[in-house]
Amino acid sequence: MVTTTVTGAQAMVKALEKLGVEVAFGIPGGTILPLYDPLFDSTVRHILVRHEQGAAHAAEGYATSTGRVGVCMATSGPGAANLVTGLSNAYMDSTPIVAITGQVGSSMIGTDAFQEADIRGMTFPITKHSFLITKAEDIVPAVVEAFHIAATGRPGPVLVDVAKDAFTSTTPWVWPVEMDLPGYKPTTKPHSRQVREAASMIAEAQQPVLFIGGGIQRSGAASEVAALIKTAPMPVVTTLMGRGSFPDSHPLNFGMPGMHGTVAAVGALQRADLIVSVGVRFDDRVTGAKDSFATKAKIIHCDIDPAEIGKNKAVDLPIVGDAKLMLSDLEHHLRETKLPEISNWVSYLTNLQTKYPTWAGDDTDNIIQPQEIIARIGELSPDDTIFVTGVGQHQMWSAHFLPHERPNQWLTSGGAGTMGFCVPATMGAKVGNPDKVVWGIDGDGCFQMTNQELVTCALNNIPVKIAIINNQVLGMVRQWQTLFYDQRYSNTELHTDRIPDFVKLAEAMGCVGLRATTPDEVDSVIEQALAINDKPVVVEIVVSKDAQVWPMVAAGMSNDDIKYARDMAPEWDEV
Amino acid sequence: MTITTLSVLVQNNPGVLARIAGLFARRGYNIESLSVGPTEREDTSRMTIVAVTPDEATLEQITKQLNKLVEVIKITEMEKGKTVRREIVLVKIKADSTTRADILSLADTFRGKVVDVAADTVMVEVTGKYGKIQAFLEMVAPYGIAELVQSGSVALARGSKAITDKAKVS
Numbered sequence: 001m002v003t004t005t006v007t008g009a010q011a012m013v014k015a016l017e018k019l020g021v022e023v024a025f026g027i028p029g030g031t032i033l034p035l036y037d038p039l040f041d042s043t044v045r046h047i048l049v050r051h052e053q054g055a056a057h058a059a060e061g062y063a064t065s066t067g068r069v070g071v072c073m074a075t076s077g078p079g080a081a082n083l084v085t086g087l088s089n090a091y092m093d094s095t096p097i098v099a100i101t102g103q104v105g106s107s108m109i110g111t112d113a114f115q116e117a118d119i120r121g122m123t124f125p126i127t128k129h130s131f132l133i134t135k136a137e138d139i140v141p142a143v144v145e146a147f148h149i150a151a152t153g154r155p156g157p158v159l160v161d162v163a164k165d166a167f168t169s170t171t172p173w174v175w176p177v178e179m180d181l182p183g184y185k186p187t188t189k190p191h192s193r194q195v196r197e198a199a200s201m202i203a204e205a206q207q208p209v210l211f212i213g214g215g216i217q218r219s220g221a222a223s224e225v226a227a228l229i230k231t232a233p234m235p236v237v238t239t240l241m242g243r244g245s246f247p248d249s250h251p252l253n254f255g256m257p258g259m260h261g262t263v264a265a266v267g268a269l270q271r272a273d274l275i276v277s278v279g280v281r282f283d284d285r286v287t288g289a290k291d292s293f294a295t296k297a298k299i300i301h302c303d304i305d306p307a308e309i310g311k312n313k314a315v316d317l318p319i320v321g322d323a324k325l326m327l328s329d330l331e332h333h334l335r336e337t338k339l340p341e342i343s344n345w346v347s348y349l350t351n352l353q354t355k356y357p358t359w360a361g362d363d364t365d366n367i368i369q370p371q372e373i374i375a376r377i378g379e380l381s382p383d384d385t386i387f388v389t390g391v392g393q394h395q396m397w398s399a400h401f402l403p404h405e406r407p408n409q410w411l412t413s414g415g416a417g418t419m420g421f422c423v424p425a426t427m428g429a430k431v432g433n434p435d436k437v438v439w440g441i442d443g444d445g446c447f448q449m450t451n452q453e454l455v456t457c458a459l460n461n462i463p464v465k466i467a468i469i470n471n472q473v474l475g476m477v478r479q480w481q482t483l484f485y486d487q488r489y490s491n492t493e494l495h496t497d498r499i500p501d502f503v504k505l506a507e508a509m510g511c512v513g514l515r516a517t518t519p520d521e522v523d524s525v526i527e528q529a530l531a532i533n534d535k536p537v538v539v540e541i542v543v544s545k546d547a548q549v550w551p552m553v554a555a556g557m558s559n560d561d562i563k564y565a566r567d568m569a570p571e572w573d574e575v
Numbered sequence: 576m577t578i579t580t581l582s583v584l585v586q587n588n589p590g591v592l593a594r595i596a597g598l599f600a601r602r603g604y605n606i607e608s609l610s611v612g613p614t615e616r617e618d619t620s621r622m623t624i625v626a627v628t629p630d631e632a633t634l635e636q637i638t639k640q641l642n643k644l645v646e647v648i649k650i651t652e653m654e655k656g657k658t659v660r661r662e663i664v665l666v667k668i669k670a671d672s673t674t675r676a677d678i679l680s681l682a683d684t685f686r687g688k689v690v691d692v693a694a695d696t697v698m699v700e701v702t703g704k705y706g707k708i709q710a711f712l713e714m715v716a717p718y719g720i721a722e723l724v725q726s727g728s729v730a731l732a733r734g735s736k737a738i739t740d741k742a743k744v745s
Binding site: 125129182 | 642647649
């Protein structure tokens, strides 16, 4: 056998090719320069972004929309540090990405060398795992393990930090390589006794709810959810990260629970006698005040991460395993189980849903309602459109008013709540899905954090569509100021009615810029945007700064205190 | 509050201690002591962590969060009564010709070893369980303690089973 000798950098590029990486987002710099040289000749497409945060979010957008591992790259020091926000976002939302960073030469580590930062130390809390590589021969095993760890079990971000001299020194090329991960054995197959027990708990429940989240998307378990509900019809609620895991148009889908959830979804969890939760983590934005959350319910909790079970909410039946396998096993058991009649429970929730629909805005003439625009974008776009959002009011409206019919077409920053996620994540999703329409629905505040990636889109033929819901303020923060801080609007006015001119800004970045200021212009700009496929398009839609997101459970309050509009509490027992 | 001793077998990689210490710090878990050292295998290290937890749920979270670390191979909760637990203390006790003999005799009672004698101090090494060491320190306190250093706990389960028995250490 002939052994080829390669540099560490060549080895890494070859490994990325062998792993089937088609694209990486990044920016070169001093310590990672050796990697960029062989990358120049590689089949791996490198997209030169304008800020490393954009590289990380683009990798997330790519990963979430394709189900593959996203890759981002940065140089040492500030380059690596700029990835931090994206890594933390990917960690919170369990997104499989691998970040490759250059590090100063191994002999310089720890000397406060130029552009040195202990990126591994900085990212311990926000990565699933990380490597610091100082020898060329360790590069390939680390890359292989990084991709495996990122994609399996509960997915998450993995960092591979490589000292410059490991890139430049030589090593024999060895492929394939054995992984050495004695401590990494995710449990995917759920325990059959536990699943059987879940089936018998469902058979005894009078008021059951299936509570599903982002784990369904990551596991690819949407068809198993549909099959389960067909066999054992019961109300379904889907978290922010789980939107699209079960079609909104299904009569048993009562929407999103939580702080800005529907009255019916919140009511379903609060009044359930059994919550079958799969791929959720009982986040505080869902439970409200924990001690008053779902007090009547027995809890079945299935998650691939054992640490999520019992972390936020004590459970009656824990099931560790992959959502897809668990749901399919459960469905199998339920086929032979006699299920109780629950039509009173379903009609109670249906009545709640009819009586307290999600607040769609004031019916005021000549003012564009943000809820309405978002719904229109959904209605006018093709069924397989991928939607991406930033964080804030526009995100909550998008969660309610976009069509959520299929999985993995909804990308949002959930756990971390990262403003600035939208534009780069939209870019990443479009790169992974060049034949689909990819819409980013963003706010004027969020957009100004990362919009420079539109330059990347324009130069690299990535024709994304971005709708800026411009309410001239940091809308969600302002909503809290309206409700809880006596309308003292401290530092939430962005003055985006004056500066920047988003249309000109879009044009300056090589995009088409469009603007709608009155309701009759809305359809026209959306249709124009949909007709353009050779350039990125930015559509600015000007709305009132006073538009609010309802329903709402005030922070720290019980879900029972939900308001469907300001000062308007639902009457739980009179529906 | 309960005190629990966890034995944690980890891959002997650089940074693994920082990962574990960081986990305890950021999730707000209290450690009474942590000691780490080599094992019978070159590629693994073993940590003995004495954790102070307010309830069973917190202890369960500590174990689960530790298990999520890729480099953690195995965690065992050491059972009371079935575990040999040891700490070591080195203590420099003030001593003169009138007290030295008493101190030496105390050290002997606690099966301590005198490891250094100077003109006005005696250094004693005592090994044992936490309680024994505390008792010794109380006895010598009246003479004056010039300096002391104490290790964390190390622990092994009694019997022939090893922590590595069920852990696949390739």
